[in-house]
Amino acid sequence: MSFKLITIIVIVLGVLAVSQLVRLYELSSKLRNRREEDVTNRDNKLNANLLLAFMIFFYAGFIYLMTEYGWTGRGDAASIHGETTDWLLNLNFIIIIAVFFLTNTLLFGFAWKYVRKPGVKAYFYPHDNKLELIWTVVPAIVLAVIIILGLKTWNGITGDSAKEAIRIELFSKQFDWTARYSGEDNVLGKYDYKLTTAENELALLTEATLDSAIRYMEFGKADSTVLGIKLLENKLNNPKNIFIPEDRIKMETDLDRKTRLLRLLYQMKARHNAKLDASAYDDILQKDTLHLLKGKEYEISFRAKDVIHSAYFPHLRSQINTVPGQVTRLKVTPTISTKEMRVRKNNPNFNYVLMCNKICGSAHYKMKMIVVIDSPQQYNAWLKSKTTFKDDYLKPVAVATDSTVVASAVVDSTKLGM
């Protein structure tokens, strides 16, 4: 408290001191018959010199930052298109840094040089068509070059990927990523968000997931943390139950919503083609770490469960937003394995990363996935350790440790029977 008191006293005294100084300055100006708008030659010269000094300080700071931190703090680009964009970025940087130095130097230089001098009148120079034409046409030509090179690169990056590209999907939600590999058939299984259950977080579409989603909608969670339609109806229709109006309205809304969603699920079931299940069953799900194979082209599609996220691979120079209700995509070919990059960066603990780069809620800053770029041997070893969606989903959980798993195991046992 005393600290705050002292701060306040210092501030008050400071303001008083400044106002006294200003008074003093004004009185002395009055004595010398100097008006506030008359800038003395001394002040004028001082500011002109300061502008020049500032320019030098500014440039020195820029050069210091450049030498200290470089212009790509992310290190070398680790993808084919990243090498192209880094080259283009460097070219653009050379152009804009040249313009930056040229125009800032002219600005501060002129300001310094043409400060008012006694007896020198300004030069009346309202316009010059030739000059104006030059500085319209020259930037236009430079920009044309930038545009052409930029668009050529952009078209290459965003174009279709090769047929044999490996298809994977990244699923984003608050606040983590899940990868889905398309498996042996290189086809990602279909999905629908309405199929989401605790055991099927990615909402993949198969006969069994459809049935389990319908059951879930009808009967809710076994531990009654989520009420199904049947239980809601029972509760609401039971004359013995008395609810406060808010609760009743809430339950009724919930019931209506679930009834409509259930209808959609039944429609989906009626149209379902069970032949497509295979493409979903061989998919491989992977959390925490994304394994990519060096030198292979990837066609990655993206989904979002709740809000917009952005998949940002700073080292691969790739980025695309993930949008609820819409699939986005990018293609990328990694060129440097994690091991090689660790040597280049001289950091044995370095890893590639996938970060979320669109504000998505409180833990936005922690939403990341480590990316490992493997050599074929490492990649195959990892792949062998993985199970498919079929293995994970159709096998009932044998050992249940916590309550949620117990609950889901009950639902699981119904899945196979239907």
Next chain:
Amino acid sequence: MSAITHDTHGHHDAHDHHDHHEETFISKYIFSQDHKMIGKQFLITAVFMGLVAMLLSLLFRIQLAWPGESSDFLSLFLGETWAPGGILKENMYLGLVTIHGTIMVFFLLTGGLSGTFSNLLIPLQLGARDMASGFLNMVSYWLFAVSSVIMLVSLFIETGPAMAGWTIYPPLSALPQAVEGSGLGMTLWLVSMTLFIAGSLIGSLNYIVTVLNLRTKGMSMTRMPLTIWAFFVTAILGVLSFPVLLSAAVLLMMDRLAGTSFYLSDIIVGGEMLENHGGSPLLYQHLFWFLGHPEVYIVLLPALGLSSEIISTNARKPIFGYRAMIGSILAIGFLSFIVWGHHMFVTGMNPFLGSVFVFTTLLIAIPSAVKVFNYLTTLWRGSIVFTPAMLFAIGLVSTFITGGVTGIILADSALDIAVHDTYFVVAHFHIVMGMSAVFGMFAGVYHWFPKMYGRMMNTRLGYAHFWVTIVGAYGVFFPMHFVGLAGAPRRYYDYSVYNEFDTNTYEMMLDLNVIITVFAIIAAIGQIIFLFNFFYSIYRGPVAVQNPWKSNTLEWTTPVEHVHGNWPGALPVVHRWPYDYSKPGAEEDYILQTVPLAEGEEEH
């Protein structure tokens, strides 16, 4: 129109009888319909909002430089609710960032620049008695004031202010389950912005009508000062683009309250499966940026207009290429409507559409370059007087260049991929839009203070303010380029995540963040000099003379004491353009616009 003339006649009669026009405190200072007073109201409100936004930025800058460390400063302002133990809460960090951005862009830079100076200068520089509609002008200010209050109130509610970033992208902004600020805080944000937009529209329509209809005799469009051209085009941009933001906000409001699905589709949030299907979050982004990009120029053009006037006056030279300057203002205004997609290169928008926006965006660099070179040539062989206003105007040209060139990287979609939404972007727009516009605003305040308050601001304090501000602000935003190039995403509460995969980069970010925050604190303290100077000079500054800067434009022909109707006698008649500085053959180095051409004199 007839009502206005009638009103001013009545006033003249009173004046002739040495009997002062009776105005109550309320009609003079609160519900004033006089454009000069409304301009001052806008200025003071905007400055206050700007201070709040600056304080918010200090709060989150402290967190970024010293993450997780307890701070007395934070606990003083945020208390135990939002900064338990002096450590900022994650959600409040997002809230601070969101409200900082909103206030700075809309309340300080739009209200403070266009609101203040369009009101003050349009009638004065055109030779009009007042705005076309004084009443609507008053309404425009009061809508602005009420929206400011609502925005501030949203900082104090239990669930906190809006937390979805100043662009409030749905679904985050539509779903309270996703972040608590999307509850009442977001509703207040939308209500506040709705009022703001209404006020801004009324104001803009008024500016346009005034410029088109109330120019005095001889004031043709090509004799208008560049300030007026800038305000005029700004107002047109506002009229065409703000309603689109309103429509975006209304649709968002309906998604939030009425269960529609404009922006929502296939969402599961907080364990609840929503029914919304078929909406597109990209629709919101298109609508938002259709305003959002012209908004950049709504902020920037007035600053450029003010600096054109100030640079010309204080270099004692005509602005170089007057017609080219008008042309570039019009070109920038037009192009600003067809470039919005460059904010959306990586949102999942069709890449072909992206390439069209690359093309249009890079075109804007041409009129911008023309403006810069014209400023440089205006300084060339001038006789420069460094008033504080002139220093800020020169600072503006520097920041316009420095921030402008990095725009070329960001406008190039292929290059944008790797730096999109990183600190590189934050650096870019804070320098080119934030610093330039704030410098333009300061330049305007120093230059037209004598016109607003009839007194002079202290020059020496002005110098001190300028030097602290330019060093501090460049010190904040220049290093951010390097943080961004290292890949640091914006709107991160801290960068501890880097510890898990790249410790070297983490150290670098931490180093730079400390430097940035120290400069931010210096720059913020520097603004105290301005505040002191501003308020002290309103009451105690030396009384101004009629034309302190020896300027040509009409506002300097009005008496120092404000009169309702601006000119006590007949309206001035204009005979020449406003930039006859140091004209050969003339006695003085300036010729007022009201001076008829001498025999054989060419217009220019």
